[in-house]
Amino acid sequence: MNSQAFAFEDYGAGRTKAATDIDETRQYVTFMLGEQHYCVDIKLVREIRAGNVITPLPSAPDFVRGVINLRGTIVPIIDLRARFGQGRTEATQNHVVVIVAIGGRLNGLLVDGVSDILAVRASEVAPVPETDGDSQDPFFDGLITQGDSMMILIAIERLLQNAPIREARQPLA
Numbered sequence: 001m002n003s004q005a006f007a008f009e010d011y012g013a014g015r016t017k018a019a020t021d022i023d024e025t026r027q028y029v030t031f032m033l034g035e036q037h038y039c040v041d042i043k044l045v046r047e048i049r050a051g052n053v054i055t056p057l058p059s060a061p062d063f064v065r066g067v068i069n070l071r072g073t074i075v076p077i078i079d080l081r082a083r084f085g086q087g088r089t090e091a092t093q094n095h096v097v098v099i100v101a102i103g104g105r106l107n108g109l110l111v112d113g114v115s116d117i118l119a120v121r122a123s124e125v126a127p128v129p130e131t132d133g134d135s136q137d138p139f140f141d142g143l144i145t146q147g148d149s150m151m152i153l154i155a156i157e158r159l160l161q162n163a164p165i166r167e168a169r170q171p172l173a
Contacts, residue, residue, distance in 0.1 A: 028118045028144070030151055031098060031111040033081050033089075037151040038111075039118060039144065044100045044156055048114050052077075052097050062088065065110055068097065075099065077108040083159065084139065102160055118151070120144050125153060 028039035029048075049068075054077050056066040063082035067074050077097060081089045089095065089110055097108040125142035141155040 023121050023123045025119050025121050028120060028151070028153065029098065030115040030118050031096075031109075032113050032115060033084070033086070033111060037115065037149055038080070038154055039151045040098065040100060040109075040154050040156055042117060044102065046099045046101050046106065049097045049099060049108070050095075051093065052108075054091070054110075065089075065091070068108060070099065070106065073106060075106045075108050077110055078160070079110045080154075081110075100156055102156055105160075107160055118144070118146065120146075128152075 027042040029042050029045050030037055030039040032038070049070075052068050054066040054068055057064060057076075060066070060076075063079050065077045065079045065082075067076050069075075079089045081087060089112075091110065095110060095112060096114055097110055098114065099106055099108050101107075125144055127142055128140045139155055139159045140152050142153040144151045144153060
């Protein structure tokens with residue numbers, strides 16, 4: 001089975017503090033989980049892979065589907081549906097893995113499919129409303145409305161921060 005990959009350049013390289021204006025336009029990679037649209041900052045995305053063979057890790061949390069070997073680097077794969085408490089994804093050939101880099105670590109996000117790249121001004125990102133007395137959902141940074149659709153901006157750092165994932169440093173033998 002061949003896997004397909006789409007690589008992203010580091011659009012954040014060479015930026016200055018003057019470029020971080022409060023109404024700066026940012027780009028987001030949008031994707032689907034069921035009927036819901038989500039997005040992540042494009043600066044965190046390294047590539048999008050289809051046709052992955054995920055090797056399960058028996059002692060991993062339920063939301064960690066396993067690992068893939070990405071050109072010699074072992075990358076943990078997070079099942080976003082399971083991480084958000086929506087049950088486990090029944091992966092098919094149509095599912096893709098969005099590879100993100102956080103703090104020098106690569107992680108994969110298992111999603112139903114990638115939709116688009118969206119350019120949005122920072123002022124167009126609405127806060128997540130308070131629910132159950134919590135001022136903010138730990139996994140979300142905001143909401144973006146585009147036409148009739150609403151996308152949830154994922155806080156990748158917080159999504160992975162509390163994830164008990166041990167990173168393997170050696171390629172699989």
